C-alpha cells in the first residue's frame with residue numbers, strides 16, 4: 455500500500471498530513487510559518503513537518519509529496535513567485551528542494567488550485583467533471599475544473615477571480631487596482647467595512663469590540679444588528695454577482711464554496727443563491743448547484759496530498 459503526503463504552506467501556518475490514497479488522514483501537524491525568520495528557516499520547518507507526519511503515520515512507501523503554496527507560482531518549474539505574505543520569497547524552487555531532500559516525487563501548485571483538487575478527489579467535487587471551487591476568506595480565489603481536468607491557464611494564472619474588477623469606483627485592492635472582487639467581498643473587506651462604519655459613529659453592537667472580524671459581523675447580523683445585516687446583504691450581493699459572472703462564463707455543473715466566510719452557513723448561502731439566480735445570463739444555468747466545500751480545516755494539506763494523485767494520473771492518462 456502507498457501513502458500520500460500533503461503540505462499547505464501559508465503565510466501564518468504550515469499544515470501537513472500523511473494519508474492513504476483514498477484520503478484517510480493517518481497523521482497531521484500544524485506549526486507556525488514564522489515567515490519573518492526568512493525562507494531558509496521556513497523551508498527547514500516544512501521539512502520537519504513532512505518528517506513528522508511520515509514518522510507518526512509509521513509508513514515507508516510514499517507515493518509522492520504535494521505542496522500548496524500562496525500564488526503566484528510557476529507549476530512547471532516548481533517556483534514560488536514573490537507572494538505578498540511570504541516576504542523575501544522571490545522565485546524559490548521549493549518543489550525541487552523538497553524532492554531532493556526526501557528523494558520522492560514532489561508536486562506543486564497554488565493554494566486555491568490545491569483546494570479544488572482536494573474537493574475533486576476527496577470532497578464535494580467527487581464525480582463532477584465541470585466545477586468551480588471558490589474560496590472566500592482573507593482573499594478570494596478559485597480552482598477551475600473543465601472536462602475533468604484542472605484548468606491552469608497559459609501562464610498558471612487562471613482562477614485569480616479575486617481580481618476581477620466589479621466596480622470601477624470601488625475600494626483600492628492590494629493589487630493596486632480599484633474595485634476588485636476581493637476588495638469588495640473578502641472576509642477582510644467585510645471586516646474593514648464594519649470597522650469603518652464604527653469609526654463613522656454608526657449605531658451597532660460591533661462598536662463594543664476591540665477588533666472586528668468577518669465572523670463577528672455574521673454573528674451580530676444573526677442577533678438582529680441592523681448595520682451588520684446591511685453589511686452582510688452587501689457582502690452576499692457581491693459574492694453572488696462574482697459567482698454569477700463565473701457561471702455565465704463556464705456553465706459548470708456545480709460551484710463549491712470554501713474558505714472562512716462560507717462557514718457562516720445558510721445566512722451566507724441563501725442570499726448568495728438568490729443573487730446568482732437573478733443574475734446568471736443563460737436561463738438553463740441559473741439553477742447551478744452551489745454547495746459548501748466538504749474538506750474542513752485540513753483542506754489545504756489534504757488538497758496537496760490529492761495533488762499527488764492528480765499529477766500522477768495526468769502522466770498515466
Ligand SMILES: [Zn+2]
Nearest residue numbers: 617627629634
Ligand atoms: Zn485586485
